[in-house]
Amino acid sequence: MSDHAWTWRTELFIPSETGAGQRVLEDVLGQLAAQQWSEHEVHGIHLALEEALVNAIRHGNRSDINKQVHVACKVSASKLWVQIRDEGPGFNPDDVPDCTEPDRLEVPSGRGIMLMRAFMSRVEYNECGNCVVMEKERPSMPR
Protein backbone atom coordinates (compact mmCIF):
# COMPACT_ATOMS: atom_id res chain seq x y z
CA MET A 1 0.00 0.00 0.00
CA SER A 2 2.81 2.43 0.90
CA ASP A 3 4.45 2.21 -2.57
CA HIS A 4 1.23 2.85 -4.50
CA ALA A 5 1.19 6.09 -6.51
CA TRP A 6 -1.51 7.94 -4.62
CA THR A 7 -2.41 11.20 -6.33
CA TRP A 8 -4.53 12.72 -3.57
CA ARG A 9 -4.84 12.35 0.18
CA THR A 10 -6.89 13.91 2.90
CA GLU A 11 -7.12 13.46 6.66
CA LEU A 12 -9.43 15.31 8.99
CA PHE A 13 -11.71 15.17 11.99
CA ILE A 14 -15.40 15.85 11.57
CA PRO A 15 -18.03 16.49 14.27
CA SER A 16 -20.66 13.87 14.99
CA GLU A 17 -23.50 15.35 12.99
CA THR A 18 -24.57 13.61 9.81
CA GLY A 19 -24.29 16.66 7.61
CA ALA A 20 -20.66 17.17 8.56
CA GLY A 21 -19.33 14.45 6.31
CA GLN A 22 -20.76 15.92 3.13
CA ARG A 23 -17.80 18.20 2.43
CA VAL A 24 -15.21 15.44 2.63
CA LEU A 25 -17.51 13.16 0.63
CA GLU A 26 -17.78 15.75 -2.13
CA ASP A 27 -13.99 16.19 -2.13
CA VAL A 28 -13.42 12.44 -2.48
CA LEU A 29 -16.05 12.04 -5.19
CA GLY A 30 -14.63 15.03 -7.04
CA GLN A 31 -11.20 13.44 -7.01
CA LEU A 32 -12.60 10.15 -8.31
CA ALA A 33 -14.36 11.95 -11.15
CA ALA A 34 -11.16 13.84 -11.97
CA GLN A 35 -9.34 10.49 -12.10
CA GLN A 36 -11.88 9.20 -14.60
CA TRP A 37 -13.57 6.66 -12.34
CA SER A 38 -16.88 5.61 -13.91
CA GLU A 39 -20.24 6.95 -12.75
CA HIS A 40 -21.22 3.48 -11.57
CA GLU A 41 -18.04 3.12 -9.50
CA VAL A 42 -18.43 6.60 -8.05
CA HIS A 43 -22.06 5.95 -7.16
CA GLY A 44 -21.16 2.76 -5.30
CA ILE A 45 -18.28 4.41 -3.45
CA HIS A 46 -20.50 7.36 -2.56
CA LEU A 47 -23.03 5.01 -1.01
CA ALA A 48 -20.40 3.01 0.89
CA LEU A 49 -18.77 6.15 2.28
CA GLU A 50 -22.11 7.67 3.22
CA GLU A 51 -23.13 4.52 5.09
CA ALA A 52 -19.78 4.25 6.89
CA LEU A 53 -19.84 7.91 7.95
CA VAL A 54 -23.43 7.71 9.20
CA ASN A 55 -22.58 4.52 11.12
CA ALA A 56 -19.63 6.21 12.80
CA ILE A 57 -21.61 9.32 13.68
CA ARG A 58 -24.94 7.83 14.64
CA HIS A 59 -24.00 4.41 16.02
CA GLY A 60 -20.36 4.79 16.98
CA ASN A 61 -20.44 8.26 18.51
CA ARG A 62 -24.23 8.21 19.21
CA SER A 63 -24.45 11.64 17.56
CA ASP A 64 -22.56 13.14 20.51
CA ILE A 65 -21.27 16.46 19.21
CA ASN A 66 -18.45 16.26 21.72
CA LYS A 67 -17.09 13.26 19.86
CA GLN A 68 -15.38 13.33 16.50
CA VAL A 69 -14.92 11.03 13.57
CA HIS A 70 -11.45 10.69 12.03
CA VAL A 71 -11.47 10.31 8.26
CA ALA A 72 -8.40 9.49 6.16
CA CYS A 73 -8.56 8.90 2.45
CA LYS A 74 -6.17 8.23 -0.44
CA VAL A 75 -7.10 8.20 -4.11
CA SER A 76 -5.40 7.24 -7.33
CA ALA A 77 -6.59 6.39 -10.81
CA SER A 78 -6.93 2.74 -9.82
CA LYS A 79 -7.43 2.60 -6.05
CA LEU A 80 -9.30 4.20 -3.22
CA TRP A 81 -8.42 3.68 0.42
CA VAL A 82 -10.43 5.16 3.26
CA GLN A 83 -10.31 4.79 7.02
CA ILE A 84 -13.12 5.99 9.28
CA ARG A 85 -12.70 5.85 13.04
CA ASP A 86 -15.17 6.92 15.73
CA GLU A 87 -14.72 7.42 19.47
CA GLY A 88 -17.30 4.89 20.48
CA PRO A 89 -16.81 1.55 22.26
CA GLY A 90 -17.06 -0.41 19.02
CA PHE A 91 -19.21 -3.37 18.07
CA ASN A 92 -19.00 -6.79 16.45
CA PRO A 93 -19.99 -6.55 12.77
CA ASP A 94 -20.75 -10.27 12.84
CA ASP A 95 -23.59 -9.50 15.25
CA VAL A 96 -25.46 -7.49 12.59
CA PRO A 97 -28.31 -9.68 11.29
CA ASP A 98 -28.62 -10.45 7.59
CA CYS A 99 -31.03 -7.81 6.35
CA THR A 100 -31.98 -9.92 3.32
CA GLU A 101 -33.53 -12.69 5.42
CA PRO A 102 -37.31 -12.75 4.72
CA ASP A 103 -38.16 -11.88 8.32
CA ARG A 104 -35.78 -8.90 8.26
CA LEU A 105 -36.88 -7.32 4.97
CA GLU A 106 -39.39 -5.08 6.70
CA VAL A 107 -36.94 -3.86 9.33
CA PRO A 108 -36.17 -0.22 8.45
CA SER A 109 -32.50 -0.31 9.46
CA GLY A 110 -29.45 -2.54 9.29
CA ARG A 111 -28.44 -2.33 5.63
CA GLY A 112 -25.42 -0.05 5.82
CA ILE A 113 -22.66 -2.64 6.22
CA MET A 114 -24.14 -4.87 3.54
CA LEU A 115 -24.09 -1.98 1.10
CA MET A 116 -20.51 -1.10 2.05
CA ARG A 117 -19.43 -4.71 1.36
CA ALA A 118 -21.41 -4.81 -1.90
CA PHE A 119 -19.71 -1.80 -3.45
CA MET A 120 -16.17 -1.91 -2.03
CA SER A 121 -13.41 -4.43 -2.73
CA ARG A 122 -12.52 -4.72 0.95
CA VAL A 123 -14.24 -3.71 4.20
CA GLU A 124 -12.39 -4.50 7.42
CA TYR A 125 -13.09 -3.50 11.00
CA ASN A 126 -10.50 -3.33 13.72
CA GLU A 127 -10.77 -5.69 16.65
CA CYS A 128 -13.08 -3.55 18.73
CA GLY A 129 -15.14 -2.35 15.79
CA ASN A 130 -14.74 1.42 16.03
CA CYS A 131 -12.56 1.73 12.97
CA VAL A 132 -13.29 0.58 9.43
CA VAL A 133 -10.95 0.47 6.45
CA MET A 134 -12.47 0.24 3.00
CA GLU A 135 -10.71 -0.16 -0.31
CA LYS A 136 -11.87 -0.11 -3.87
CA GLU A 137 -9.70 -1.36 -6.68
CA ARG A 138 -10.61 -0.84 -10.28
CA PRO A 139 -10.24 -3.78 -12.62
CA SER A 140 -6.96 -3.66 -14.53
CA MET A 141 -7.22 -1.30 -17.44
CA PRO A 142 -6.08 -2.66 -20.82
CA ARG A 143 -2.84 -1.11 -22.00
Add this chain to the structure above:
Amino acid sequence: MAAHRRLEVSEVGDVTVVRFVDRKILDEASIQELGHELFQLVEQEKRKKLLLNFSKVDFLSSAALGKLITLDKKVKAQSGKLKFSNIRPEIYEVFAITKLNKLFDIKDDEAGALAAF
Protein backbone atom coordinates in the same frame (compact mmCIF):
# COMPACT_ATOMS: atom_id res chain seq x y z
CA MET B 1 -53.73 19.35 1.79
CA ALA B 2 -50.44 19.90 3.58
CA ALA B 3 -47.68 21.87 1.92
CA HIS B 4 -44.74 19.76 0.79
CA ARG B 5 -41.05 20.69 0.67
CA ARG B 6 -39.56 17.37 -0.36
CA LEU B 7 -42.31 16.08 -2.60
CA GLU B 8 -44.28 17.06 -5.67
CA VAL B 9 -47.74 15.54 -5.31
CA SER B 10 -50.31 15.18 -8.06
CA GLU B 11 -53.28 12.97 -8.87
CA VAL B 12 -53.98 10.77 -11.85
CA GLY B 13 -57.50 9.49 -11.33
CA ASP B 14 -57.59 8.00 -7.84
CA VAL B 15 -53.82 7.46 -7.74
CA THR B 16 -51.56 9.90 -5.92
CA VAL B 17 -48.35 10.35 -7.90
CA VAL B 18 -45.38 11.51 -5.86
CA ARG B 19 -42.11 12.82 -7.27
CA PHE B 20 -39.09 13.84 -5.23
CA VAL B 21 -37.71 17.36 -5.16
CA ASP B 22 -34.18 16.27 -4.19
CA ARG B 23 -31.91 14.38 -6.57
CA LYS B 24 -29.84 13.02 -3.70
CA ILE B 25 -31.77 11.73 -0.72
CA LEU B 26 -29.11 11.39 1.92
CA ASP B 27 -28.87 13.93 4.75
CA GLU B 28 -30.66 13.11 7.96
CA ALA B 29 -32.81 16.23 8.13
CA SER B 30 -34.05 15.79 4.56
CA ILE B 31 -34.80 12.12 5.12
CA GLN B 32 -36.76 12.87 8.29
CA GLU B 33 -38.74 15.57 6.49
CA LEU B 34 -39.31 13.30 3.50
CA GLY B 35 -40.56 10.50 5.72
CA HIS B 36 -42.90 12.86 7.55
CA GLU B 37 -44.39 14.14 4.28
CA LEU B 38 -44.84 10.65 2.86
CA PHE B 39 -46.43 9.33 6.05
CA GLN B 40 -48.82 12.31 6.16
CA LEU B 41 -50.17 11.36 2.74
CA VAL B 42 -51.24 8.01 4.14
CA GLU B 43 -52.05 8.68 7.78
CA GLN B 44 -53.59 12.16 7.61
CA GLU B 45 -54.77 12.47 4.03
CA LYS B 46 -55.83 8.80 3.83
CA ARG B 47 -54.56 8.33 0.30
CA LYS B 48 -54.92 4.68 -0.62
CA LYS B 49 -53.10 4.42 -3.93
CA LEU B 50 -49.61 5.84 -4.01
CA LEU B 51 -47.13 5.84 -6.86
CA LEU B 52 -43.62 7.06 -6.11
CA ASN B 53 -41.88 8.18 -9.29
CA PHE B 54 -38.10 8.14 -8.77
CA SER B 55 -37.15 9.72 -12.09
CA LYS B 56 -35.34 12.67 -10.49
CA VAL B 57 -33.56 10.57 -7.85
CA ASP B 58 -29.96 9.62 -8.45
CA PHE B 59 -28.87 8.76 -4.91
CA LEU B 60 -30.69 6.97 -2.10
CA SER B 61 -29.08 6.03 1.22
CA SER B 62 -30.13 3.13 3.44
CA ALA B 63 -31.82 5.58 5.81
CA ALA B 64 -34.09 6.65 2.96
CA LEU B 65 -34.80 2.99 2.20
CA GLY B 66 -35.89 2.67 5.80
CA LYS B 67 -38.47 5.40 5.35
CA LEU B 68 -39.81 3.63 2.25
CA ILE B 69 -40.14 0.40 4.23
CA THR B 70 -42.06 2.21 6.96
CA LEU B 71 -44.26 3.86 4.32
CA ASP B 72 -45.01 0.46 2.82
CA LYS B 73 -46.14 -0.82 6.23
CA LYS B 74 -48.39 2.21 6.75
CA VAL B 75 -49.96 1.81 3.30
CA LYS B 76 -50.61 -1.88 3.93
CA ALA B 77 -52.11 -1.09 7.33
CA GLN B 78 -54.64 1.12 5.54
CA SER B 79 -55.30 -1.64 2.95
CA GLY B 80 -53.77 0.60 0.32
CA LYS B 81 -51.37 0.01 -2.55
CA LEU B 82 -47.87 1.39 -3.06
CA LYS B 83 -45.87 1.18 -6.27
CA PHE B 84 -42.55 2.60 -7.43
CA SER B 85 -41.54 3.60 -10.95
CA ASN B 86 -38.74 5.16 -13.01
CA ILE B 87 -35.95 3.86 -10.80
CA ARG B 88 -32.52 4.36 -12.38
CA PRO B 89 -30.30 1.27 -12.77
CA GLU B 90 -27.84 2.42 -10.07
CA ILE B 91 -30.69 2.86 -7.58
CA TYR B 92 -32.38 -0.39 -8.63
CA GLU B 93 -29.11 -2.14 -7.94
CA VAL B 94 -29.41 -1.04 -4.30
CA PHE B 95 -32.94 -2.44 -4.11
CA ALA B 96 -31.72 -5.72 -5.64
CA ILE B 97 -28.68 -6.08 -3.37
CA THR B 98 -30.85 -5.56 -0.28
CA LYS B 99 -33.61 -7.79 -1.78
CA LEU B 100 -36.05 -4.92 -1.33
CA ASN B 101 -37.07 -5.48 -4.93
CA LYS B 102 -38.97 -8.47 -3.50
CA LEU B 103 -40.78 -6.29 -0.95
CA PHE B 104 -41.72 -3.37 -3.15
CA ASP B 105 -43.80 -3.40 -6.33
CA ILE B 106 -41.45 -1.74 -8.82
CA LYS B 107 -42.50 -0.88 -12.38
CA ASP B 108 -40.39 0.47 -15.21
CA ASP B 109 -42.38 3.62 -15.86
CA GLU B 110 -45.28 5.67 -14.57
CA ALA B 111 -47.73 4.51 -17.22
CA GLY B 112 -47.07 0.88 -16.44
CA ALA B 113 -47.38 1.50 -12.72
CA LEU B 114 -50.66 3.42 -13.10
CA ALA B 115 -52.11 0.61 -15.22
CA ALA B 116 -51.20 -1.91 -12.52
CA PHE B 117 -53.31 -0.34 -9.74
